[in-house]
Amino acid sequence: MQGMSLPRRIGMLTAALALAGAAFAQEPVLEIDVGANHRQVTRAELLANPAVRTIAVTDDVSYHRPMRYRALPWSALLHTADPVTGDVQFTADDGFVANIPAAQLNGAGQAWLAIEPAKAPWPALKAGGPSAGPFYLVWLTPAKAAISPEQWPYQIAKIASAAPLELRYPQLLPKTGDDAAQRGLHVYTANCASCHQLNGAGDATIGPDLNRPHSPTEYFQEDYLRKLVRDPASVRNWGQRVMPGFSTAVLSDAELNDLLAYLRQMAKQRP
Numbered sequence: 001m002q003g004m005s006l007p008r009r010i011g012m013l014t015a016a017l018a019l020a021g022a023a024f025a026q027e028p029v030l031e032i033d034v035g036a037n038h039r040q041v042t043r044a045e046l047l048a049n050p051a052v053r054t055i056a057v058t059d060d061v062s063y064h065r066p067m068r069y070r071a072l073p074w075s076a077l078l079h080t081a082d083p084v085t086g087d088v089q090f091t092a093d094d095g096f097v098a099n100i101p102a103a104q105l106n107g108a109g110q111a112w113l114a115i116e117p118a119k120a121p122w123p124a125l126k127a128g129g130p131s132a133g134p135f136y137l138v139w140l141t142p143a144k145a146a147i148s149p150e151q152w153p154y155q156i157a158k159i160a161s162a163a164p165l166e167l168r169y170p171q172l173l174p175k176t177g178d179d180a181a182q183r184g185l186h187v188y189t190a191n192c193a194s195c196h197q198l199n200g201a202g203d204a205t206i207g208p209d210l211n212r213p214h215s216p217t218e219y220f221q222e223d224y225l226r227k228l229v230r231d232p233a234s235v236r237n238w239g240q241r242v243m244p245g246f247s248t249a250v251l252s253d254a255e256l257n258d259l260l261a262y263l264r265q266m267a268k269q270r271p
Contacts, residue, residue: 027118028134032077033160035084043134046115051076055112055140061152062125062132069114069138074105077113077159089162089203090137090153097203098137098153098194099165109145113156114138130155149250150194165189169201174265184262187255191246198266206242215267217260229256
């Protein structure tokens, strides 16, 4: 090094810094803005947390089979003994946004953040595609907390506190005293708002607006709309379709009735 020219030394230093920067850029980072927690944390830092455990998920919603993960319990992720209140928003790389009540995250469903190790990547979700990593919210006992498939966000980029969706977007509120439509609002926010907006209201950007320019209740016969919700491919199918089907185990017939009542009401009050 003593006989090396200054320009060459500078060049080698620049190259080393570039390589280090590239390595850092490849390390996934999770942004957390929940309660008093405001930080960015890398995958390596999360995996080094002493609370990380190997967990078994018996019926993984995304992989449709049993899976094992290195994961952090929800409470350990936040570094706080005080339970979070309100809603927590999980934003994925592809624009999927799940707003999950903190009561569910703190409750009997047993929420964990699964972390994909760099040296042991998870399987692809479908041939030629990415995995559910690097960060994926999973549940050990989802049935105990009425957790829907849309509350298993994967490829998570950010976790943040948020007011309930209908408070941030009052145009989602049905202007009627009809109980079914009022219940349907909650069915919509739990199962549809992760991908769709309605009247331009919502956080997600994956699916079409469900009331602009028209409601699906206006251009589908009801029988076919019910089929679309239960089994989308039975009504129309294409290579880029991402909408899952909602079985009666996930969305009961009564809940589907309420959802359709809500959509019909929102069609009447479309701006």
